[in-house]
Amino acid sequence: xxxxxxxxxxxxxxxxxxxxxxxxxxxxxxxxxxxxxxxxxxxxxxxxxxxxxxxxxxxxxxxxxxxxxxxxxxxxxxxxxxxxxxxxxxxxxxxxxxxxxxxxxxxxxxxxxxxxxxxxxxxxxxxxxxxxxxxxxxxxxxxxxxxxxxxxxxxxxxxxxxxxxxxxxxxxxxxxxxxxxxxxxxxxxxxxxxxxxxxxxxxxxxxx
Numbered sequence: 001x002x003x004x005x006x007x008x009x010x011x012x013x014x015x016x017x018x019x020x021x022x023x024x025x026x027x028x029x030x031x032x033x034x035x036x037x038x039x040x041x042x043x044x045x046x047x048x049x050x051x052x053x054x055x056x057x058x059x060x061x062x063x064x065x066x067x068x069x070x071x072x073x074x075x076x077x078x079x080x081x082x083x084x085x086x087x088x089x090x091x092x093x094x095x096x097x098x099x100x101x102x103x104x105x106x107x108x109x110x111x112x113x114x115x116x117x118x119x120x121x122x123x124x125x126x127x128x129x130x131x132x133x134x135x136x137x138x139x140x141x142x143x144x145x146x147x148x149x150x151x152x153x154x155x156x157x158x159x160x161x162x163x164x165x166x167x168x169x170x171x172x173x174x175x176x177x178x179x180x181x182x183x184x185x186x187x188x189x190x191x192x193x194x195x196x197x198x199x200x201x202x203x204x205x206x207x208x
Contacts, residue, residue, distance in 0.1 A: 001026065001107040001206060002122075004115035007129035008175065009078060009163050010136035010143075012186040012194055016129060017111035019195045020202065024109070029101045031112035031119070032081065034094050036072040037062055039080035049083045052090075059093040075144050075151070075159070082163045085113075088172035095119065113167055116178035125205045127198060128177035131187040133160050 003020060007013040014030055021028035041058035042049055049055075071077070084090055091114075098119045102108050110119065116126035131139075137157035144151045167175040177183060182201050186194045 001124045002102050002120050003107075003109040003125045003127070003202060004120045004123035004178070004181075005109065005111035005127050005129060006113055006115050006117070006175065006177065006181065007111075008113075008131075008136065008167065009160060010140040011129045011131045012139070012189075012191065013111045013127075013129040015191055016127075016184075016186075016194055016198050017109050019191070020198055021109040023195075023199060024202070026106060027101070027104060027108040029098065029108060029110045031094075031098055031110055031115065033067050033069065033072055034059070034062060034098070035081040035085040035090070036077050037067050038090060038094075039084045040072060040077060042084070043080065049080055052087055055084050055087055056089045056093050059090050062094075062097070073143075073147070075140075075149060075156070079159060079163065082166050086166055086170040086172075091118075091173055113175040114173040116181050117176060118173045121178070125202050126178045126181035127201055128181040128183045129194075129198075130183060130185055133157060133164070135187045136160050 001024065005013045005017040018028055038055055038059045039049060042051065042054055047054040098110065102110055102120050116123055137153060137160050140160065141151050141153050141156045184194065184197055184201065
């Protein structure tokens with residue numbers, strides 16, 4: 001069983017995907033970490049985020065399980081990842097690795113922004129997780145505060161808006177709900193309620 005979870009930043013898609021994977025005992029891949037790791041590699045090598053050749057080389061050199069999530073979850077890295085993810089060449093370099101992950105015998109849960117539309121268009125279940133920009137900014141601000149980072153809510157909200165626009169308007173694999181995806185709005189839901197809704201969606205789409 002392949003479950004594709006898409007949606008904008010801080011919508012809750014990553015947490016829902018991880019918990020769905022645990023619930024169904026499937027492997028999980030947060031594909032956003034691939035782009036964050038690519039961006040981090042560029043920055044560590046003093047390469048510009050617009051250096052396409054260097055970004056492609058960094059993407060091709062990635063593994064899928066060797067990430068320092070603590071480093072990659074920082075506020076600045078999310079913005080940098082969004083820039084790198086807009087490069088068609090980088091996306092092309094990472095497509096096969098993601099599809100290989102999804103094709104494991106028992107299946108997998110993948111979350112990102114183009115899973116249901118590009119990476120796994122034939123996924124058994126597709127969920128598009130969303131929430132209002134204000135709710136997402138509040139969640140991201142709280143997450144960063146817990147990490148000890150100094151944050152300004154207005155700046156976080158502006159960052160959310162920029163990333164939404166860049167992800168939705170890029171020419172290659174723009175963020176959008178697949179035609180056969182079901183939308184899960186988490187604006188007024190806590191994680192337990194969101195997970196319950198997600199499980200209900202999976203159960204409605206898969207014959208057990």
